[in-house]
Amino acid sequence: xxxxxxxxxxxxxxxxxxxxxxxxxxxxxxxxxxxxxxxxxxxxxxxxxxxxxxxxxxxxxxxxxxxxxxxxxxxxxxxxxxxxxxxxxxxxxxxxxxxxxxxxxxxxxxxxxxxxxxxxxxxxxxxxxxxxxx
Numbered sequence: 001x002x003x004x005x006x007x008x009x010x011x012x013x014x015x016x017x018x019x020x021x022x023x024x025x026x027x028x029x030x031x032x033x034x035x036x037x038x039x040x041x042x043x044x045x046x047x048x049x050x051x052x053x054x055x056x057x058x059x060x061x062x063x064x065x066x067x068x069x070x071x072x073x074x075x076x077x078x079x080x081x082x083x084x085x086x087x088x089x090x091x092x093x094x095x096x097x098x099x100x101x102x103x104x105x106x107x108x109x110x111x112x113x114x115x116x117x118x119x120x121x122x123x124x125x126x127x128x129x130x131x132x133x134x
Contacts, residue, residue, distance in 0.1 A: 012131060014041035019071035021047045021087075023078040028111050029100030030077055032119065036100075036126035045071070049078050052087075064090045073133055075099055094133040099126050 018037050022030045025046045037044045047067075055063055067074060068091030075096045076084045088095040103122035104112065112118035 010039060011041040013037065013134060016042045016072045016134060017070060018042050018044045018130075019047060019067050019074045020044055021049050021052050021074065021076045021079060023049045027077070029098065029104055031100075031114075032104060032122050033075055033077070033100035033126055035114070036123045037130060039123065040127055040130060042130070049076075053079060053083050061090060067091065068093045073130070077101065096129065096133060099129050103129075 020030060020033060020037075024030060025034065030046070034044050034046070052060065052063060052067075064087050071093060073094045073096060074087065074091065076087060077098055077100060079087075079097075081097070084095065084097045100122070103125035104118070106125060107118040107121040112122065
C-alpha cells in the first residue's frame, strides 16, 4: 500500500489530536466522525460523555481545561447544548458539536452503511468542517 504524498488532503491533519466526547463510539455519528478525522491523518481519542458531564462542577472544569491542553479540537456528541457551551467557555481550542449527526442528517439518513453514498457524503461534510475548524 502506498502512502499519499505529503501535504495531500488525506494527511491534512497529521499530528493533530482530536478529543471526541460521546455516549458511544459505535454510534453511527461517532463512527462517521472518527473515520473522517482519521482519514485526514488526525488521532482521535474517545471520552465517554458521562465521565465529562457527570463530574462535580469543580472537577469537571479541571477536566475540561486539561482536555484543551491535550487536544487541538474537541467534538461533543450526545451532550446537552448547555454542557457544550460550558466546555467552549473553558477551553482555548475549537469546540464542535454533533458534526457526525448533522452530516448524517444532511445526507438523509441516521444509519447509513459505511461505503454507501450517504456515508461518503457524510464523511466529506465532516472532513470539510474539521479542515475549516483547524
